[in-house]
Amino acid sequence: xxxxxxxxxxxxxxxxxxxxxxxxxxxxxxxxxxxxxxxxxxxxxxxxxxxxxxxxxxxxxxxxxxxxxxxxxxxxxxxxxxxxxxxxxxxxxxxxxxxxxxxxxxxxxxxxxxxxxxxxxxxxxxxxxxxxxxxxxxxxxxxxxxxxxxxxxxxxxxxxxxxxxxxxxxxxxxxxxxxxxxxxxxxxxxxxxxxxxxxxxxxxxxxxxxxxxxxxxxxxxxxxxxxxxxxxxxxxxxxxxxxxxxxxxxxxxxxxxxxxxxxxxxxxxxxxxxxxxxxxxxxxxxxxxxxxxxxxxxxxxxxxxxxxxxxxxxxxxxxxxxxxxxxxxx
Amino acid sequence: xxxxxxxxxxxxxxxxxxxxxxxxxxxxxxxxxxxxxxxxxxxxxxxxxxxxxxxxxxxxxxxxxxxxxxxxxxxxxxxxxxxxxxxxxxxxxxxxxxxxxxxxxxxxxxxxxxxxxxxxxxxxxxxxxxxxxxxxxxxxxxxxxxxxxxxxxxxxxxxxxxxxxxxxxxxxxxxxxxxxxxxxxxxxxxxxxxxxxxxxxxxxxxxxxxxxxxxxxxxxxxxxxxxxxxxxxxxxxxxxxxxxxxxxxxxxxxxxxxxxxxxxxxxxxxxxxxxxxxxxxxxxxxxxxxxxxxxxxxxxxxxxxxxxxxxxxxxxxxxxxxxxxxxxxx
Numbered sequence: 001x002x003x004x005x006x007x008x009x010x011x012x013x014x015x016x017x018x019x020x021x022x023x024x025x026x027x028x029x030x031x032x033x034x035x036x037x038x039x040x041x042x043x044x045x046x047x048x049x050x051x052x053x054x055x056x057x058x059x060x061x062x063x064x065x066x067x068x069x070x071x072x073x074x075x076x077x078x079x080x081x082x083x084x085x086x087x088x089x090x091x092x093x094x095x096x097x098x099x100x101x102x103x104x105x106x107x108x109x110x111x112x113x114x115x116x117x118x119x120x121x122x123x124x125x126x127x128x129x130x131x132x133x134x135x136x137x138x139x140x141x142x143x144x145x146x147x148x149x150x151x152x153x154x155x156x157x158x159x160x161x162x163x164x165x166x167x168x169x170x171x172x173x174x175x176x177x178x179x180x181x182x183x184x185x186x187x188x189x190x191x192x193x194x195x196x197x198x199x200x201x202x203x204x205x206x207x208x209x210x211x212x213x214x215x216x217x218x219x220x221x222x223x224x225x226x227x228x229x230x231x232x233x234x235x236x237x238x239x240x241x242x243x244x245x246x247x248x249x250x251x252x253x254x255x256x257x258x259x260x261x262x263x264x265x266x267x268x269x270x271x272x273x274x275x276x277x278x279x280x281x282x283x284x285x286x287x288x289x290x291x292x293x294x295x296x297x298x299x300x301x302x303x304x305x306x307x308x309x310x311x312x313x314x315x316x317x318x319x320x321x322x323x324x325x326x327x328x329x330x
Numbered sequence: 331x332x333x334x335x336x337x338x339x340x341x342x343x344x345x346x347x348x349x350x351x352x353x354x355x356x357x358x359x360x361x362x363x364x365x366x367x368x369x370x371x372x373x374x375x376x377x378x379x380x381x382x383x384x385x386x387x388x389x390x391x392x393x394x395x396x397x398x399x400x401x402x403x404x405x406x407x408x409x410x411x412x413x414x415x416x417x418x419x420x421x422x423x424x425x426x427x428x429x430x431x432x433x434x435x436x437x438x439x440x441x442x443x444x445x446x447x448x449x450x451x452x453x454x455x456x457x458x459x460x461x462x463x464x465x466x467x468x469x470x471x472x473x474x475x476x477x478x479x480x481x482x483x484x485x486x487x488x489x490x491x492x493x494x495x496x497x498x499x500x501x502x503x504x505x506x507x508x509x510x511x512x513x514x515x516x517x518x519x520x521x522x523x524x525x526x527x528x529x530x531x532x533x534x535x536x537x538x539x540x541x542x543x544x545x546x547x548x549x550x551x552x553x554x555x556x557x558x559x560x561x562x563x564x565x566x567x568x569x570x571x572x573x574x575x576x577x578x579x580x581x582x583x584x585x586x587x588x589x590x591x592x593x594x595x596x597x598x599x600x601x602x603x604x605x606x607x608x609x610x611x612x613x614x615x616x617x618x619x620x621x622x623x624x625x626x627x628x629x630x631x632x633x634x635x636x637x638x639x640x641x642x643x644x645x646x647x648x649x650x651x652x653x654x655x656x657x658x659x660x
Binding site: 141 | 465601617627
């Protein structure tokens with residue numbers, strides 16, 4: 001198969017290398033597998049490769065630069081487009097996608113790192129680390145006692161690879177795990193799963209609220225001022241989904257008033273957070289710079305393994321595990 | 331048995347209540363168990379109880395107030411003294427202990443909370459949370475990438491109830507766990523255990539160093555400037571033992587220079603940290619106010635269960651699991 005990897009023009013940290021590709025091929029290849037691969041960085045690399053590429057692997061920044069909205073670029077043989085990000089909300093509307101090309105996201109690659117970041121955040125809230133950091137900023141020694149996780153009620157909104165990984169750790173610590181998602185099918189690491197329409201009923205009994213769902217029309221602004229007020233006094237919030245899932249000003253107000261005891265946020269509106277923004281100084285709030293999900297040491301190998309898994313499914317005529325559903329938004 | 335519980339004069343947070351006592355008795359009592367219990371707070375409560383008490387349960391602050399150094403108070407029937415702290419280094423020399431009284435500490439009660447605080451701290455170091463917090467203090471958005479724990483080398487100094495609990499979590503996350511202790515017997519959650527004399531050889535291969543040992547003459551100043559320099563660039567340090575285990579100034583210097591990537595400390599010299607001390611502002615350092623080990627919701631019930639476990643051992647003539655060895659210092 002003719003495959004092209006296009007690295008971002010301006011951020012080399014997650015560049016695909018030839019060595020990574022060869023290693024992934026060695027892990028994935030079976031009898032008769034033959035791949036003609038190219039790796040590019042510039043616009044002319046990209047344009048040249050699109051004349052014959054059947055599969056393209058790149059990140060959201062490449063799509064934004066090379067696939068203008070309202071146009072269809074010339075990619076006559078392109079069948080598979082694997083985007084190495086999980087959330088593709090920034091690429092909507094999908095009018096740029098060449099007809100007949102299957103779009104995939106990178107869900108799954110982020111599970112291990114996100115799961116660890118998620119349970120770390122819950123442990124930090126349980127131990128009052130956000131408040132400790134606020135006191136430290138003021139040079140103020142004050143005993144702040146924490147709780148152990150056993151039996152504590154946690155609600156995780158979104159049970160994809162991110163939320164599922166957090167749920168697995170939370171269950172391992174003996175927490176009372178409630179999952180919340182559109183389709184309330186049972187989940188192996190949740191004591192119960194509730195449909196999104198049941199969120200209001202879940203919040204009053206939730207000590208830790210973790211947002212790990214994609215940003216869609218259905219989830220935008222889901223945690224608004226009213227829903228924050230439904231959380232009990234002393235509750236904590238973790239957001240590893242998207243900043244727009246939550247009313248950020250209402251969240252800051254709730255931290256200021258002491259209703260919420262803490263928050264650990266990896267995502268914001270906007271990013272980067274502008275200088276002087278209240279997010280920098282709101283008490284009991286930890287700012288993580290949208291890096292919760294990514295481990296540079298393992299990101300590319302895991303992404304390529306996932307691409308090959310989808311390629312095998314495509315060749316066998318099976319459903320593609322990472323196929324992106326444009327109507328659904330994830 | 332005639333048992334007295336003396337609560338601290340000035341800190342009601344961890345007060346023993348009659349209800350907690352009754353519940354513990356109900357959990358622990360067997361046929362023929364009869365206890366005559368009193369609960370006091372004032373000096374006169376204490377003095378009155380000591381005329382006939384056979385067992386005393388109290389914390390370090392009560393010992394310091396009621397048992398003056400160089401004196402032996404009148405406690406003619408006292409056989410068992412259960413101190414509800416784990417580290418009794420602050421009570422040395424033990425010249426105040428009435429002859430024939432068995433001294434116990436509270437090791438074990440802190441395991442669950444300390445284990446969670448310890449693995450939280452390691453996750454924070456792996457995700458660069460100390461550096462994130464430093465950037466947040468400056469209102470500075472900068473991507474900081476973390477690593478997952480699988481395969482990462484961690485060294486845990488001290489494998490008692492604290493260090494053992496951290497080791498269990500670390501093994502659960504797939505870390506390469508090295509235990510370091512005076513007696514290098516194998517430990518179920520460590521891939522290897524090294525004697526303290528092998529510490530120099532362990533440090534260069536250690537990404538995360540966790541101190542969880544008691545403060546004794548043998549451990550005071552154990553992590554000095556030379557040993558900090560043996561850690562590899564980018565290593566992180568967690569201290570849930572005692573501040574005096576480490577050369578605090580050398581640690582701050584190592585953080586300032588960037589040799590260490592971060593530290594999460596629960597213990598300091600002195601405590602409270604004085605206003606204006608460099609610990610408050612050293613970069614990539616998280617200050618926790620010596621509360622890592624304690625969960626107010628479970629502390630007293632677990633402590634009382636432990637007391638009764640020791641009481642049963644004493645009555646049966648078995649070794650007391652919490653007996654404090656004055657010569658050893660823990």
